[in-house]
Amino acid sequence: MSAAYPALRLRRTRAHAWSRRLHAETVLTPADLIWPLFIVEGEGVEEPIASLPGVSRWSIDGIVARAKEARELGIPCVALFPNTPRELRTDDGREALNPGNLICRAIRALKDAVPDVGVLTDVALDPYTTHGHDGLVDAQGYVLNDATAEVLVGQALTQAEAGADIIAPSDMMDGRVGLIRDALEGAGRHNVQIMAYAAKYASGFYGPFRDAVGSRGLLKGDKRTYQMDPANAEEALREVAADLAEGADSVMVKPGLPYLDIILRVKSEFQVPVFAYQVSGEYAMIEAAAAAGAGDRDQLVLETLLAFKRAGCSGVLTYHAAHAARLLGG
Numbered sequence: 001m002s003a004a005y006p007a008l009r010l011r012r013t014r015a016h017a018w019s020r021r022l023h024a025e026t027v028l029t030p031a032d033l034i035w036p037l038f039i040v041e042g043e044g045v046e047e048p049i050a051s052l053p054g055v056s057r058w059s060i061d062g063i064v065a066r067a068k069e070a071r072e073l074g075i076p077c078v079a080l081f082p083n084t085p086r087e088l089r090t091d092d093g094r095e096a097l098n099p100g101n102l103i104c105r106a107i108r109a110l111k112d113a114v115p116d117v118g119v120l121t122d123v124a125l126d127p128y129t130t131h132g133h134d135g136l137v138d139a140q141g142y143v144l145n146d147a148t149a150e151v152l153v154g155q156a157l158t159q160a161e162a163g164a165d166i167i168a169p170s171d172m173m174d175g176r177v178g179l180i181r182d183a184l185e186g187a188g189r190h191n192v193q194i195m196a197y198a199a200k201y202a203s204g205f206y207g208p209f210r211d212a213v214g215s216r217g218l219l220k221g222d223k224r225t226y227q228m229d230p231a232n233a234e235e236a237l238r239e240v241a242a243d244l245a246e247g248a249d250s251v252m253v254k255p256g257l258p259y260l261d262i263i264l265r266v267k268s269e270f271q272v273p274v275f276a277y278q279v280s281g282e283y284a285m286i287e288a289a290a291a292a293g294a295g296d297r298d299q300l301v302l303e304t305l306l307a308f309k310r311a312g313c314s315g316v317l318t319y320h321a322a323h324a325a326r327l328l329g330g
């Protein structure tokens with residue numbers, strides 16, 4: 001028997017609900033959530049995504065409705081991902097630069113109808129290319145860094161001109177954050193933020209997302225020459241340091257749960273706003289577990305989201321955002 005016992009009873013503060021609330025070290029609120037939304041052409045369209053049960057692609061009117069729902073629920077920001085029509089996808093992804101493309105029309109509609117909800121946009125070419133890669137590929141299929149970064153600058157400016165509040169480069173090219181920051185400053189867009197997908201891993205958890213944006217069947221090979229090796233943690237700190245030095249306002253770790261150690265290390269090393277992306281495969285895993293009766297859905301959702309807060313995140317991108325906000329009384 002320990003000498004401290006019975007004076008030390010850690011169970012004492014857990015004995016009542018009011019006391020557990022009083023002693024909670026971390027809180028999760030709707031304000032911690034960013035809601036990713038998939039856009040499709042048309043009017044009044046909702047297309048359910050089979051590998052992402054409960055998540056749909058919406059035409060722009062539906063996206064506006066979701067953003068109004070976000071505002072009601074206290075969710076501060078939505079993230080947009082277009083499913084570009086197949087005939088507009090090219091080897092060079094040039095549709096990304098079209099000011100009238102699907103995502104730009106959605107941004108304008110949102111900033112017009114729901115200006116007080118933040119709009120985050122993904123910068124990468126994969127929803128626009130015929131090969132499904134995030135950048136330009138050479139004859140050997142290698143994704144070119146500097147040539148891609150140049151196009152991404154144009155994509156970022158196009159989104160910013162349409163009204164995007166947060167530019168989120170998810171491509172993992174070296175140097176692109178600095179180039180995008182310079183271009184935004186040059187265009188007078190001083191208050192457009194950059195949330196860098198700084199530590200983004202070559203993950204098996206992105207499958208349902210690629211269905212959602214329509215790139216899965218197109219993707220040639222994998223993304224291991226630009227996304228990070230899951231074996232590496234120190235390299236994630238270098239990635240974060242580089243993006244911060246280049247002007248990122250916040251950094252992201254992606255996927256989420258398998259990389260909680262990275263979140264913790266990034267937060268302790270840099271003391272900057274860190275976000276996690278609880279990605280599509282993680283969402284699907286929770287839904288599958290709940291459907292199989294392996295766990296209670298609501299509890300799994302709130303417990304995993306709270307874990308990101310505990311690890312040091314300022315917020316989380318999650319497909320469960322609306323559901324979680326409702327559970328939290330938003």
Ligand SMILES: NCc1[nH]cc(CCC(=O)O)c1CC(=O)O
Nearest residue numbers: 124126170205206209279280281
């Ligand atoms: N640049 C593309 C991008 N932006 C966000 C995700 C994944 C998000 C998810 O799985 O929910 C991906 C997929 C990828 O890198 O292949």
Ligand SMILES: [Mg+2]
Nearest residue numbers: 172173174239
């Ligand atoms: Mg980098």
